[in-house]
Amino acid sequence: MLLLQFSTSHYCRKARLALGYKQIFYQVENLTPSLHILRVKPLSGSTTVPVLLPQQKNCPAVVSESSEIIQFLEIYQPNPPLYFEDSAYQQEALRLEAYFGESIGKESRVVYCQFRSTDAGKQIDPSWISLLTIQIIRLRYGINAKSAERAAQKVADAIALLSEFWQDGYLIGDRFSVADLTAAALLAPLGLIPAYRRDYPWLFERITAIHQLCNEPLPKNWQTGLGIT
Numbered sequence: 121m122l123l124l125q126f127s128t129s130h131y132c133r134k135a136r137l138a139l140g141y142k143q144i145f146y147q148v149e150n151l152t153p154s155l156h157i158l159r160v161k162p163l164s165g166s167t168t169v170p171v172l173l174p175q176q177k178n179c180p181a182v183v184s185e186s187s188e189i190i191q192f193l194e195i196y197q198p199n200p201p202l203y204f205e206d207s208a209y210q211q212e213a214l215r216l217e218a219y220f221g222e223s224i225g226k227e228s229r230v231v232y233c234q235f236r237s238t239d240a241g242k243q244i245d246p247s248w249i250s251l252l253t254i255q256i257i258r259l260r261y262g263i264n265a266k267s268a269e270r271a272a273q274k275v276a277d278a279i280a281l282l283s284e285f286w287q288d289g290y291l292i293g294d295r296f297s298v299a300d301l302t303a304a305a306l307l308a309p310l311g312l313i314p315a316y317r318r319d320y321p322w323l324f325e326r327i328t329a330i331h332q333l334c335n336e337p338l339p340k341n342w343q344t345g346l347g348i349t
Contacts, residue, residue, distance in 0.1 A: 121139070121144060121145070121146040121147070121172060121173065121174050121175055121176070122146065122147050122148070122149060122172070122173040122175060123135060123136065123139070123146055123147070123148045123149070123170055123171075123172050123173075124148075124149050124151055124156075124159060124160055124163075124169055124170060124171040124172075124173070125148055125149070125150060125151065125169050125170045125171075126150070126151060126153060126156070126169055127148075127150045128253075128339075128340075129169060129170070130225060130228065130229070130305055130306050130307075130308055130309050131168075131169070131170060131186045131221075131225060131305070131306070132169055132170040132186070133305045133306075133308060133336070133339075134170075134186040134190075134221075134301065134302055134305035134306065135170040135172065135186045135189045135190075136148075136334075136336050137301050137304065137305050137330070137331070137334040137336050138186075138189065138190045138193055138202065138298075138301060138334075139193065140334035140335040140336045141200065141202065141296075141301065141333065141334040141335075142193050142197045142200065142202075143335070144193065144196075144197060146172075151169065153253055153256055153257070154256065156169060160184075163181075163182050163184075164182050164184040166184055166185075168184065168185065169184075170184070170185075170186055170189060171183070171184045172184070172189045172192070174192070174196070176196075179192075179196065180192070186221070186305075187217060187218075187221060190202060190298055190301075201297075202296075202297055202298040202301060203297070203298060204292065204293065204297065206293070209292050209293050209297075212292050212299075213291075213292045213297045213298050213299045214298070216291055216292070216299040216302070216303070217298050217299055217302045219278075220278070220299075220302045220303050220306050220307075221302060221306065223274065223278075224274065224275060224278045224303075224306055224307065225302075225306035226261075226271075227271035227272075227274045227275050227278075228271075228275055228306055228307055228309055228310055229257070229261070229309070230261065230263050230267055230268050230271035231268055231271050231272050231275055231309075231310065231313070232309040232310060232312070232313065233254055233257050233258050233261075233263050234258070234263055234264070234265065234267075234268035234271075235268075235312075235313050236251075236254045237254060237255070237258060240314075241313075243344070244312055244341050244344055245340070245341065275307075275310070278303075278307075279307075279320055279323060282303060282323065283322070283323075286300075286303075286322070286323070286326050287322050287326075291303065296330075296333065300330060301330065301334070304326070304327045304330040304331070307323070307327060308327055308331075308338075308339055309339065311324045311327060311338070311339060311342055312339060312341060312342065312344055314344075314346070317346055
């Protein structure tokens with residue numbers, strides 16, 4: 121299988137966590153923002169990543185979007201499962217996946233990109249290509265200090281929700297699911313921001329454990345969130 125991605129995208133991280141949890145061998149093709157359209161649009165008809173090319177018999181040629189990729193993987197390799205047989209549990213798991221995907225994933229991107237535009241944030245990766253990419257994302261999504269402040273409040277609300285469950289168990293039922301995986305992937309960028317690492321150590325301990333469970337490396341420069349260079 122081949123995963124077309126942005127290496128720093130937390131939505132692509134979600135797909136990688138799922139592939140790793142399922143212990144499915146895959147390769148990645150890292151794309152350049154903006155130029156990626158030339159690669160993915162002819163395949164999926166969309167301009168977003170991740171895009172998975174299963175390259176297997178009796179499989180679709182292209183699967184796009186992280187949620188659809190997980191849905192495909194559940195059929196392709198049911199075990200270990202990310203979905204539930206219990207319909208009530210499954211409905212709640214998909215609701216939380218959508219909540220994190222449609223709201224918190226976008227808000228964490230705003231908070232992270234705004235931080236990356238500060239002097240402290242630029243030190244995470246001072247390369248010109250990284251700084252240019254951050255600026256492109258900020259312009260594309262209209263990210264500024266005010267929007268980051270609003271986003272930070274929504275992120276705080278999500279973390280408060282997680283604190284009721286994640287410190288002692290799972291988000292749904294008594295096992296790991298797509299809800300836990302999605303939360304870990306889409307909040308992972310905040311682990312590079314020292315204030316979040318200081319205020320929510322339990323959150324990033326859980327995110328670290330989920331990455332280990334899914335055989336996925338933590339974000340590059342993860343230690344900088346602890347003030348370690």
